[in-house]
Amino acid sequence: MNEMTGDSEQYLKKKTFFDSLLTIYGRKPVLEALQDKNLDIYRLHLADSNRPAGIISDIIREAEARGVEILYHDKKVLSRISRNGKQDQGVAADLRLARQQTLEEFLEQKGGKSFKLVALDRITNPQNLGMIIRSVCAGNADGLLLPRAGCAALSPLVIKASTGTLFKAPLIYCDTLESGLKALEQAGVTCCALSSHANDSLFAFSPKGSVAYVLGNETEGVSDKVFSLCDQKLSIPMNNGVESLNVAITAALIAFHGAS
Amino acid sequence: MNEMTGDSEQYLKKKTFFDSLLTIYGRKPVLEALQDKNLDIYRLHLADSNRPAGIISDIIREAEARGVEILYHDKKVLSRISRNGKQDQGVAADLRLARQQTLEEFLEQKGGKSFKLVALDRITNPQNLGMIIRSVCAGNADGLLLPRAGCAALSPLVIKASTGTLFKAPLIYCDTLESGLKALEQAGVTCCALSSHANDSLFAFSPKGSVAYVLGNETEGVSDKVFSLCDQKLSIPMNNGVESLNVAITAALIAFHGAS
Numbered sequence: 067m068n069e070m071t072g073d074s075e076q077y078l079k080k081k082t083f084f085d086s087l088l089t090i091y092g093r094k095p096v097l098e099a100l101q102d103k104n105l106d107i108y109r110l111h112l113a114d115s116n117r118p119a120g121i122i123s124d125i126i127r128e129a130e131a132r133g134v135e136i137l138y139h140d141k142k143v144l145s146r147i148s149r150n151g152k153q154d155q156g157v158a159a160d161l162r163l164a165r166q167q168t169l170e171e172f173l174e175q176k177g178g179k180s181f182k183l184v185a186l187d188r189i190t191n192p193q194n195l196g197m198i199i200r201s202v203c204a205g206n207a208d209g210l211l212l213p214r215a216g217c218a219a220l221s222p223l224v225i226k227a228s229t230g231t232l233f234k235a236p237l238i239y240c241d242t243l244e245s246g247l248k249a250l251e252q253a254g255v256t257c258c259a260l261s262s263h264a265n266d267s268l269f270a271f272s273p274k275g276s277v278a279y280v281l282g283n284e285t286e287g288v289s290d291k292v293f294s295l296c297d298q299k300l301s302i303p304m305n306n307g308v309e310s311l312n313v314a315i316t317a318a319l320i321a322f323h324g325a326s
Numbered sequence: 327m328n329e330m331t332g333d334s335e336q337y338l339k340k341k342t343f344f345d346s347l348l349t350i351y352g353r354k355p356v357l358e359a360l361q362d363k364n365l366d367i368y369r370l371h372l373a374d375s376n377r378p379a380g381i382i383s384d385i386i387r388e389a390e391a392r393g394v395e396i397l398y399h400d401k402k403v404l405s406r407i408s409r410n411g412k413q414d415q416g417v418a419a420d421l422r423l424a425r426q427q428t429l430e431e432f433l434e435q436k437g438g439k440s441f442k443l444v445a446l447d448r449i450t451n452p453q454n455l456g457m458i459i460r461s462v463c464a465g466n467a468d469g470l471l472l473p474r475a476g477c478a479a480l481s482p483l484v485i486k487a488s489t490g491t492l493f494k495a496p497l498i499y500c501d502t503l504e505s506g507l508k509a510l511e512q513a514g515v516t517c518c519a520l521s522s523h524a525n526d527s528l529f530a531f532s533p534k535g536s537v538a539y540v541l542g543n544e545t546e547g548v549s550d551k552v553f554s555l556c557d558q559k560l561s562i563p564m565n566n567g568v569e570s571l572n573v574a575i576t577a578a579l580i581a582f583h584g585a586s
Contacts, residue, residue: 201575204568231568269586303585308464308491315461315578318571322579325563326529 085239086166088220088232091148091158093121095222099159100128105233106162110136113144113156125157134159150221163233169240172209173253180276183255184317185211187243187292188283192218196227197314198281203228203235205321210235211278213243243280247295250278257296259288260320262310264299268323271300279320281313345499346426348480348492351408351418353381355482359419360388365493366422370396373404373416385417394419410481423493429500432469433513440536443515444577445471447503447552448543452478456487457574458541463488463495465581470495471538473503503540507555510538517556519548520580522570524559528583531560539580541573 087108090099099105110129116122129136145151148158167175184202189195195218202210218224225232240246247257255276260268268279280296282288293299302311302319311319347368350359359365370389376382389396405411408418427435444462449455455478462470478484485492500506507517515536520528528539540556542548553559562571562579571579 197572197575200568201571203566204562204564204571206565229570231566234566234568236566267586269582302464302582304464305466306463306491306494306496308460308494310489311461311464311578312457312574314572315457315575318575318578319582322529322562326527 085168086162086164087160088163088166089148089158089160090220090222090225091150091154092222093125093155093157095225096157096159097121097125097128099161099233100125100132100134102230102233106164107132107134108160108162110134111144111147111158111160112136112138113141113154114138115141116156122157149219153221161233163237165234166237166239169211169238169246169249172238173249176208176276181208182273182276183207183209183211183238183250183278184320185243185246185257185278185280186213186217187280187288188216188286189281189313190218191284192221192223193227194218194284194312194314195220196224196229196232198317199224199228199235199237200231201314201318202321203231205318206325207321208236209238211238211240211243211246213240213246215242243292244295247278247280247292250276251295256298258298258300259293259296260301260316261287261293261299262301262304264301266298266300267303268300268320269303271298272324281317281320284313345428346422346424347420348423348426349408349418349420350480350482350485351410351414352482353385353415353417355485356417356419357381357385357388359421359493360385360392360394362490362493366424367392367394368420368422370394371404371407371418371420372396372398373401373414374398375401376416382417409479413482421493423497425494426497426499429471429498429506429509432498433509436468436536441468442533442536443467443469443471443498443510443538444580445503445506445517445538445540446473446477447540447548448476448546449541449573450478451544452481452483453487454544454572454574455480456484456489456492458577459484459488459495459497460491461574461578462581463491465578466585467581468496469498471498471500471503471506473500473506475502503552504555507538507540507552510536511555516558518558518560519553519556520561520576521547521553521559522561522564524561526558526560527563528560528580529563531558532584541577541580544573 148154256273257278259280408414517538519540
């Protein structure tokens with residue numbers, strides 16, 4: 067184990083803090099977040115160029131009433147904060163999500179205890195991602211493993227499709243799904259890829275110990291590379307010659323599998 | 327029992343035949359249906375006003391190749407056939423759906439055998455309706471009870487959201503959900519309304535005999551009138567303070583409940 071200097075310790079503390087932030091953008095989504103008393107809002111970012119009228123005044127008033135720090139930026143800087151200059155409308159906000167963590171943090175927190183995760187391989191449709199978040203949050207899974215690369219960004223569309231459950235969902239981040247699956251394998255977790263071609267049924271599967279179920283891209287399914295990192299392929303048995311299910315439906319069947 | 331004259335017999339035969347037809351409309355949906363060899367297409371309807379070029383020639387060529395009868399109509403008559411003059415684009419087609427039947431036919435066919443239905447109370451979003459059809463078709467339910475009144479029409483949007491499974495789904499029609507539930511009650515079927523406020527869990531429920539699960543409107547849930555016609559209320563237990571699930575997700579959890 068490395069001994070940490072005071073600087074590294076501070077850096078890690080800062081990194082952990084920033085990892086717990088979700089930056090949302092757009093005038094209406096930010097106003098709605100400010101109006102939601104259940105959300106912990108860290109900072110409001112506004113472009114200098116916004117005219118302080120209409121919904122912008124509403125946003126400023128709500129932030130002031132809640133004691134949220136307001137920072138003003140050049141439009142270009144704001145677009146780097148929102149990471150979506152085309153759609154931020156000059157407004158962004160950092161939310162503190164208590165339940166958002168990295169895979170390392172999650173594994174450390176669980177210690178040896180068994181868990182069930184749903185993991186995503188290139189889910190690109192915001193509507194699907196939002197519905198998956200909602201179902202996984204409601205179901206009896208311990209978290210949704212979301213690679214920072216490859217999936218749709220957590221945009222206002224995703225927040226809307228999640229009906230706001232994104233803010234309380236147990237989201238677990240990894241850099242790429244490949245790195246995440248390798249870390250899970252090292253931790254002794256059984257990784258199962260869902261595939262309509264698999265012979266074994268999800269419903270007949272009862273894992274020993276911890277398990278992660280991997281859902282693939284809407285069109286292509288799970289990639290070969292990801293398959294090769296999994297221990298098992300599972301399918302959902304379908305009647306009437308139906309060839310596939312919507313990925314959000316599959317996520318819900320997994321999330322609620324074994325619920326009572 | 328009434329004795330039937332030859333005329334009534336013929337009328338009933340005709341009625342049964344027309345009940346098995348689904349009229350679809352729009353240039354692209356009709357062309358795609360004509361290209362799908364699994365579909366049984368009865369008639370093609372075209373507006374006189376269509377210019378016989380581009381996709382219209384493709385449609386005519388496909389219909390002729392398959393030996394589908396083509397009828398030409400005044401634009402106004404066509405809009406009565408399609409029941410959607412605004413979106414039919416001068417094109418409609420009657421499909422014969424072998425698996426589409428009335429509730430009376432379904433009950434008679436089942437005799438005394440147990441079955442499981444999913445029934446819909448005012449599902450108005452075409453995207454949801456299509457996803458419900460897809461999941462119920464794939465799951466282990468015996469049919470989807472669809473009232474002719476109150477739900478979204480089986481439009482191209484619904485067909486698309488069902489990814490074409492609408493054509494092979496076991497659809498069962500009743501006039502209104504109220505009349506359907508009364509017929510089910512008389513047949514000794516246990517009718518369960520899904521409600522997020524119910525104490526009993528779907529997952530702990532094992533019905534004796536036949537059962538119908540009623541799903542309510544996206545915003546309002548199941549209506550009071552429909553609740554009063556049900557024997558039982560069931561909920562899907564949710565974690566993390568999530569208050570509701572998408573209705574298509576709920577339909578899938580029901581359709582696959584008990585699958586192995």
